[in-house]
Amino acid sequence: MARFSFNQATATGWGLEELVAGCVAAGVPGVGLWREPVREYGVERAARLVREAGLAVTSLCRGGFFTADGWRDENLRAIEEAATLGTRELVLVSGGLPAGSRDVDAARDRVADAIGELVPHAEAAGVRLAIEPLHPMFCADRCVISTLGQALDIAERYDPGAVGVVVDTYHLWWDDTVFRQIARAGDRIAAFQVADWITPLPEGVLLGRALPGEGCIDMRRFRDAVDAAGYRGAIEVEVFHADLWARPGPEILAAAITAHLTHVA
Incomplete structure (x- = not known):
């Protein structure tokens, strides 16, 4: 439990105050937060809430989407919000192809250039x-960065304290190079998120995640790999699934803790 973190997206029907109270009652040390519900609650108010509860904010999701209009200002706001919440890690989802484009290489170059533009601001904020x-x-539509190797090719242009990578089992389990890339990542691993892969995928594949142990991913192999690379940070359970979201928040949290202790820790 010392490394367990409950990602807010795993229980979308749970308000922030209820989530924080539930985590404190269950002995959970950390939470991963999302910008939209935090902004709705109030960023500074949310920061006070988690700080006074003694919870660590293990990550804030998300910045990125570098093909969207106004991406720079939006990401500067995201950096500021992460700093206010007291988390070092701002998760970036790069965004897909620009409208009308089929040039995925150019889209990846655009991601790298955008991150480079943000680095000085992130460093100044301690994010x-x-x-x-x-x-x-x-x-095509959400993230042109598809492998850990591609993420590292960008991250390695900068200091490890400024730009890191996220290891998410749901997104990376299929890649036959992933364990070599985890070793390569070393101290650039900024966050480790776990969710299982289940089939058949539901309509709307974004919601095809499951709690660890319910699908086909070897969770402990991933945990052992990030540990061997030197990662000592939080292990966030982050699951998107309509059936899970329909359950009461305390029940979701209890199931996530059991899955973590049984299949990951």
Whole structure:
């Protein structure tokens, strides 16, 4: 439990105050937060809430989407929000192809240039930009960074304290190079997130995640790999699934803790 973190997206129906109270009652030390519900609650108010509860904010999701209009200002706001919440790790989802484009290489170059533009601002705020690769099925519309190797090719241009990577089992389990890339990542691993892969995928593949142990991913192999690379940070359970979201928040949290202790820790 010392490394367990409960990602807010795993229980979308749970308000922030209820989530924080539930985590404190269950002995959970950390939470991963999302910008939209935090902004709705109030960033400074949320920061006070988690700080007074004694919880660590293990990551804030998300910045990125570098093909969207106004991406720079939006990411500067995200950096500021992460700093206010007291988390070092701002998760970046790069965004997909620009409208009308089929040039994925140019889209990846654009991601690298955008991150480079943000680095001085992140360093000044004490925030690390954490590049998250997403499964290739999301490449066109959500994230042109599909492998840990691609994320590292960008991150390695900068100091490890400024730009890191996210290891998410759901997005990376299929890659036959992933364990070599985890070893390569070393101290650039900014966050470790766990969710299982289940089939058949539901309509709307974004919601095809499951709690650890319910699918086909070897969770402990991933945990052993990030540990061997030197990662000592939080292990966030982050699951998107409509059936899970329909359950009461305390029940979701209890199931996530059991899954973590049984299949990951």
